[in-house]
Amino acid sequence: MTQHFAGDYNASGSGSYSAAATGGSGVAPDVVGGAHDVTAEDLAGVFANKTPFLTAVLGAGIPYCTQWTQVNHVYFQLANTFFFLSYLAPNGLYGILYLRCTLLVGCAFFALWGWTVLCSFDAFLWNANFVAINFIHVCVLLYRLRPIKFTREVEEVYQALFRPLKVTRHQFKKVLDCMKMIRQLKYQEVYAQEKVTKVDSLSLVLSGKLVVSQNGRALHIVFPHQFLDSPEWFGVSTDEYFQVSVTAMEESRVLLWHRDKLKLSIITDQFLQAVFDHILGRDVVKKLMQSSEQKMGKSVQDKRRNCKTWKNHSPSSRDWVSETMTAANSQNGHLANGLDDSEDKPMLIVKKSGDGPGITALINRQLQANDPNAWRLGRIEETDHETPV
Helix, strand or coil: CCCCCEEEECCCCCCCEEEECCCCCCCCCECCCCCCCCCHHHHHHHHHHCCCHHHHHHCCCCCCCCCCCCCCCHHHHHHHHHHHHHCCCCCCHHHHHHHHHHHHHHHHHHHHHHHHCCCCHHHHHHHHHHHHHHHHHHHHHHHHCCCCCCCHHHHHHHHHHHHHHCCCHHHHHHHHCCEEEEEEECCCCEEECCCCCECCEEEEEEECCEEEEECCEEEEEECCCCECCHHHHCCCCCCCECCCEEEECCCEEEEEEEHHHHHHHHCCCHHHHHHHHHHHHHHHHHHHHHHHHHHHHHHHHHHHHHHCCCCCCCCCHHHHHHHHHHHHHHCCCCECCCCCCCCCCCCCCECCECCECCHHHHHHHHHHHHCCCCCCCCCCCCCCCCCCC
16 A cells, blocks of 8 residues: 655644545545655655654654753753763773763762752662762772882882883882892802702892802803893793802892793783893893903903013903902902912902992903903993894
């Protein structure tokens, strides 16, 4: 059956519309609120008769307002204002906190409106539940955003190594939770012994200086904010042993991490993995640069010996440091040197830190006084040219 839409708009302007449909049976049923098909001819008639478009398309059965009520209470307006502000929340953790706070206040005003103005218990109850849920979320977010403070030594490590790489305090706190202890080392105390101590920790020097040696020959010196076992981080299991010995040159403090626990903690965080690989890789490069300087200085000394340009020469730098370390164990903290500037071989006494110049300064001074090209046990600063890792 084909239905045709026809009608005219009431000239009184009340907005009422009369409609009828004629079918093949010749019966004209009332279509107020009924279904009908709108054709192009019907729409043309609507515009010709200036009939309201929505009324013509949707039919007279759709209710619409002919008279608006008064504006709602101020509680209702405030609630929707805070809901509007919640849609402006930015991204990030602080944005989520802002979103939860605005939703909490908006739902609180709606609950107040339902209790005092609308007098509807269900409206009050629903919005009160929304307030409780958002309040719990706000408390959790505030706990996660709480300020995190470290001790002075750990704060210096964070500022020097991790903060320049955009590591947040919460991320560093996650790393710090894997800490085993902070170990205090006395003067000439052995931290790790070659082929005896297992590589089960990651060690960072907080203060003091330590010398790394192998087979009784010094390799390099480790300064504050440098790692003692950075080479072992790459490809060495915790069941293996140190291939070098580490001895404190002065009173030192070392931060120790559980190596396996730390790796398991950052295995799911690619950013922290990249940070540790970068820091430890850079530390390895610094140690290689110190070792290469040592080898270059030793080769220059060997060439000069072969050319016989030096009548009185100093022994190898590494042997000299090794001799001082050996002599120190038998002289109660004083380091004796076999450096001979004459036939009598005078002894060089090196005092502990606090009594005079440090051992590193005296080593550098003695070596550079005899050979300006000799290798130096100096600290490689951040301004030096580094190989990117």
